[in-house]
Amino acid sequence: MLERSLKALEYPYIQEQLSSYAMCSLGKQAAAEMSPFQNITEANRELDAVDECLRCILRAGGPPFGGITDIRTDLRRAEIGGTLSADRILAVARLIQGGRAFRQYVSRAAELTELVHLPELTEGMVDAKRTEQEIAHAISDDGQVLDHASEQLHRLRSERRRAEGEVRTVLDRMLRANQKLLQEPIIAMRGTYFCLPVRVEHKNQIRGVVRDVSSSGSTVFIEPQAVVDISNRVRELQVLEEQEIERILFKLSQIIAEVAPDLRVNVNILQTIDLWFAKASYARALDAKRPTLTDNVWRLHGARHPQLNKDAVPVDVELGDRFHLLIVTGPNTGGKTVTLKTVGLLTLMAMSGCFLPTKRESEVGFSTEIFVDIGDEQSIEQSLSTFSSHMNNIIHMLSTVRPDSLVLLDELGAGTDPAEGSALAIAILDRLSSIGCRVIATTHYAELKGYAFQNENAMNASMEFDVESLRPTYRLLVGVPGRSNALAIAERLGLPRDILEEARAHVAESDIHVEELIGKLEQANREADRAFAEASAEREATKRLRDEWETKTSRLEQELATEREKARRETQQLVERAQRESEQIIRELRQMRHEAGVKDHELVELRKSLEGLSPEPEQGHASGKRSNQGKRLSVGARVKVLSLGQKGDVVEVAGDGSHATVQLGLMRMKVDASDLEILQEKAEEQVVRHTRKSPAKDIRMELDVRGETVEDAIMRIDKYLDDAVVSGLARVVIIHGKGTGALRNAIRRHLGRHPQVKTSQAAGLGEGGDGATVVTVRI
Known part of the structure; x- marks a missing residue:
C-alpha cells in the first residue's frame, strides 16, 4: 500500500x-x-x-x-x-x-x-516455569539479588553486616567518650567512610585519618584508626559481594539463553x-460493527469517520455492483472530502482486520491498492502548481492502477480552465472505467453530471444542501446530481432582484431546466425518505403489537395447560385416595371373606375397575380441542372425557346429541358432548340391550357353593343373582350338591321367595340332577 x-x-x-x-x-x-x-x-x-x-x-x-x-x-x-x-x-x-x-x-x-x-x-x-523458578529463587520482586541466591553470597553478606555492626559499636563508644571534642554527637558518612565530626582545634586529640573538612573549616571529619581496618574489611567484602552477584546474574543469563x-x-x-x-x-x-470483505463491492450503511465518530453525519455509500464510478457533486464545505476519506479509511480499516463505525453490518471491497488524490498539493520547492501536482499523482495512478484497485479523486480537473479541466476529467474517468477499477470522484463541473448519465457504469451523487437555512446537511444522496445553489443562496442573502434576473438571463435555458429537474429529484428523494421513515415506524409498531399478542397468547395457553394439569392431578389424587381406601376395604374383606362370601378374584376385579378411573396425561390435545371428524356419538362408542382424561363407554345419548351418559368403570356420569372425544365407534346391535345398564364384569352361567355354610352360600347367591340381572343372564345354574340335603333345601327355600327369581327347579340329569337348581331370573 x-x-x-x-x-x-x-x-x-x-x-x-x-x-x-x-x-x-x-x-x-x-x-x-x-x-x-x-x-x-x-x-x-x-x-x-x-x-x-x-x-x-x-x-x-x-x-x-x-x-x-x-x-x-x-x-x-x-x-x-x-x-x-x-x-x-x-x-x-x-x-x-x-x-x-x-x-x-x-x-x-x-x-x-x-x-x-x-x-x-x-x-x-x-x-x-523452571526458568521462572530459578529467577524467583535469586531475584526479589523489586529487582534485588536475594541472600540465598548462593551460599557464597549469603556468607559474604552476613560477614559484611557483622563488620558494619562492629564499626558502629566502636563509633558509638567513641561518641560517648569524646562528646566535648565533637562538633555534633553523630556519625557522619563521607563517601564510604564512617567519620566523627571533630572540632578543628581538637583534631590532634583523636587518632585517625582525615577524610573531609567542612566548608567553614571549623569541622574536620576523621575516620578513627580503630575502625579503619574494619572499614577496609567491609569494602573488601563489598567487592567480593559484587563479584558474586555478577556471577549469579551471568548464570541466570545463560539459563535464559537456553x-x-x-x-x-x-x-x-x-x-x-x-x-x-x-x-x-x-x-x-x-460501537463498531464487523464488516464483510467482498470482491470490489462496497455497501456502507450509516458509515462515520472514526475521527468524528458520533459528531459525523452517517452516510450510505454503494459502489462496485450496479456501477463502478460514483461522481459526487455539491457545494464547498458540504462534506464531499469527508465522505471520500470515510470510504477510503474504512476500507483500510477493514483490510487491517478492524471493525467499522457503521450503523449496521456493511460490505467492503478488498483492494490490492488504494490510490488517493486529495487536497492542495502545491509545491513551492518543486515549482509545481496545484494542477501540476494533481496531474503528477494521476499520471502515476494510470500507470499502476488495476481492476481491483480503489481510486479516490478529490476535485478532479480543478486548478485550470473549467472547459479544459472538465474535458480532461472526463477523459481520465473514461480510462479508469475501461480498466474496471472502482472510482469515487468529487467535482464542481456540471459537465461531469451529464457524463454520469451517459456512462452506464457511472452514478451521480450529491451532498444535500438546505436552501432555507443556507447550511449543508452532510447527507449523501446517491442517484441525484448536486446543484450549484449559487443563485438561490444569493437570493436568500438579499442580492437585488434585478441583478438576479440579469444573472439568470446569462444562464443557458438547458442549465435552468437541469437545475429545476435536480431540485425536483431532491424533493422527491426527501419525500421518499420521509415515507420510508414513516413506514419503518409503522412496521416497528406492528411488530411490537404482534409480539405483545404472541406473548399474551403464549401466556394464556400456558395458563390453560397449567389449569388442565392441575385438574388432572386433583383427579389423580382423588382416584389414588379411593384406591387406598379400596385396598383397605379389600384387606378387611379378605379377613372376613368366610363370613362375607367374597372370593379373591372378585376383589381383584373391583380394584381394577378403580384403576380404570385414573386420568391419563393428555397427548396431542394441548389446545383442548377434540378431533371427531367423520365419527358419530352413539351408544356403545368408546370415548374419552377430556376434562378428566378418562376413557369409558357411551350408554345413553340425549335426543339432541348435546350430552351423553358415559360408563367410567363402576361410575356412570352425564357429560357434555363437547367434552367428549370419540376414540372408537361401536355399531353392534346387541349394544342396545345395555343402554339401561352396562356390565361391570363377565358373569359365568353357573355358581358353585358346595361345601359352604348356609349363610355363606346364600350371601354369595344373592350377589350372583344381582350380577346376573346386571349382565342380562335369564337362566343360571346353582350347584349345591346333594349331601344331607340341608344346604339344598335351604337354598331352594330362599330362591322360592327371592324377588329376582322368576322360577327355580331341580336341574336335569345332564346339569347335575338333584345336586343343582336351575333358576330363571327376572330381567
Missing part, C-alpha cells in the same frame, strides 16, 4: 488509537507497525480473531497483560553471552508468568464462548494477541 495514500486517508490516526488501547508495549509497537493485509484470507482471519477477543471482553472481562514487556533485546544479549541486569532478568520472569496467566484466561473464556483462533495461537506458547528461542515465540504471540484485543477494545468504544 502506498505510504502517501495511508497518510492522506489519516491511517496513522487509527494506529495511534489502537496504540492507546494496547495493554503493553508489545501491542503499542504492533499498532505502530500495522498495515493492511495483502490478501482477503488473512484479513478475514484477523476479523475472526478480533471478534473472538471482543466476545472474551464482554463475557470474561479484560485479559491479564500486566508485567508483560518486550524482552527480545534481552534475549539477544543473553544468547551472545552477555550478562543481564537483575531488572531485565526479572522482566523475563514476569513475561513467563504473564504468558501463563493469559493461557489460563483463554481456558476460562473458552468455557463461556466458542473460541478457535485464541486457543490455536496460545498452544504454540512454551511455559518456561530458552530464548521459545521465549521469543511467546513474545511474538503475545504481541499479536495484544493487538487483537486493542482492536476489539477500540471496536467496543466506537
Whole structure:
C-alpha cells in the first residue's frame, strides 16, 4: 500500500488509537507497525480473531497483560553471552508468568464462548516455569539479588553486616567518650567512610585519618584508626559481594539463553494477541460493527469517520455492483472530502482486520491498492502548481492502477480552465472505467453530471444542501446530481432582484431546466425518505403489537395447560385416595371373606375397575380441542372425557346429541358432548340391550357353593343373582350338591321367595340332577 495514500486517508490516526488501547508495549509497537493485509484470507482471519477477543471482553472481562514487556533485546544479549541486569532478568520472569496467566484466561473464556483462533495461537506458547523458578529463587520482586541466591553470597553478606555492626559499636563508644571534642554527637558518612565530626582545634586529640573538612573549616571529619581496618574489611567484602552477584546474574543469563528461542515465540504471540484485543477494545468504544470483505463491492450503511465518530453525519455509500464510478457533486464545505476519506479509511480499516463505525453490518471491497488524490498539493520547492501536482499523482495512478484497485479523486480537473479541466476529467474517468477499477470522484463541473448519465457504469451523487437555512446537511444522496445553489443562496442573502434576473438571463435555458429537474429529484428523494421513515415506524409498531399478542397468547395457553394439569392431578389424587381406601376395604374383606362370601378374584376385579378411573396425561390435545371428524356419538362408542382424561363407554345419548351418559368403570356420569372425544365407534346391535345398564364384569352361567355354610352360600347367591340381572343372564345354574340335603333345601327355600327369581327347579340329569337348581331370573 502506498505510504502517501495511508497518510492522506489519516491511517496513522487509527494506529495511534489502537496504540492507546494496547495493554503493553508489545501491542503499542504492533499498532505502530500495522498495515493492511495483502490478501482477503488473512484479513478475514484477523476479523475472526478480533471478534473472538471482543466476545472474551464482554463475557470474561479484560485479559491479564500486566508485567508483560518486550524482552527480545534481552534475549539477544543473553544468547551472545552477555550478562543481564537483575531488572531485565526479572522482566523475563514476569513475561513467563504473564504468558501463563493469559493461557489460563483463554481456558476460562473458552468455557463461556466458542473460541478457535485464541486457543490455536496460545498452544504454540512454551511455559518456561523452571526458568521462572530459578529467577524467583535469586531475584526479589523489586529487582534485588536475594541472600540465598548462593551460599557464597549469603556468607559474604552476613560477614559484611557483622563488620558494619562492629564499626558502629566502636563509633558509638567513641561518641560517648569524646562528646566535648565533637562538633555534633553523630556519625557522619563521607563517601564510604564512617567519620566523627571533630572540632578543628581538637583534631590532634583523636587518632585517625582525615577524610573531609567542612566548608567553614571549623569541622574536620576523621575516620578513627580503630575502625579503619574494619572499614577496609567491609569494602573488601563489598567487592567480593559484587563479584558474586555478577556471577549469579551471568548464570541466570545463560539459563535464559537456553530458552530464548521459545521465549521469543511467546513474545511474538503475545504481541499479536495484544493487538487483537486493542482492536476489539477500540471496536467496543466506537460501537463498531464487523464488516464483510467482498470482491470490489462496497455497501456502507450509516458509515462515520472514526475521527468524528458520533459528531459525523452517517452516510450510505454503494459502489462496485450496479456501477463502478460514483461522481459526487455539491457545494464547498458540504462534506464531499469527508465522505471520500470515510470510504477510503474504512476500507483500510477493514483490510487491517478492524471493525467499522457503521450503523449496521456493511460490505467492503478488498483492494490490492488504494490510490488517493486529495487536497492542495502545491509545491513551492518543486515549482509545481496545484494542477501540476494533481496531474503528477494521476499520471502515476494510470500507470499502476488495476481492476481491483480503489481510486479516490478529490476535485478532479480543478486548478485550470473549467472547459479544459472538465474535458480532461472526463477523459481520465473514461480510462479508469475501461480498466474496471472502482472510482469515487468529487467535482464542481456540471459537465461531469451529464457524463454520469451517459456512462452506464457511472452514478451521480450529491451532498444535500438546505436552501432555507443556507447550511449543508452532510447527507449523501446517491442517484441525484448536486446543484450549484449559487443563485438561490444569493437570493436568500438579499442580492437585488434585478441583478438576479440579469444573472439568470446569462444562464443557458438547458442549465435552468437541469437545475429545476435536480431540485425536483431532491424533493422527491426527501419525500421518499420521509415515507420510508414513516413506514419503518409503522412496521416497528406492528411488530411490537404482534409480539405483545404472541406473548399474551403464549401466556394464556400456558395458563390453560397449567389449569388442565392441575385438574388432572386433583383427579389423580382423588382416584389414588379411593384406591387406598379400596385396598383397605379389600384387606378387611379378605379377613372376613368366610363370613362375607367374597372370593379373591372378585376383589381383584373391583380394584381394577378403580384403576380404570385414573386420568391419563393428555397427548396431542394441548389446545383442548377434540378431533371427531367423520365419527358419530352413539351408544356403545368408546370415548374419552377430556376434562378428566378418562376413557369409558357411551350408554345413553340425549335426543339432541348435546350430552351423553358415559360408563367410567363402576361410575356412570352425564357429560357434555363437547367434552367428549370419540376414540372408537361401536355399531353392534346387541349394544342396545345395555343402554339401561352396562356390565361391570363377565358373569359365568353357573355358581358353585358346595361345601359352604348356609349363610355363606346364600350371601354369595344373592350377589350372583344381582350380577346376573346386571349382565342380562335369564337362566343360571346353582350347584349345591346333594349331601344331607340341608344346604339344598335351604337354598331352594330362599330362591322360592327371592324377588329376582322368576322360577327355580331341580336341574336335569345332564346339569347335575338333584345336586343343582336351575333358576330363571327376572330381567
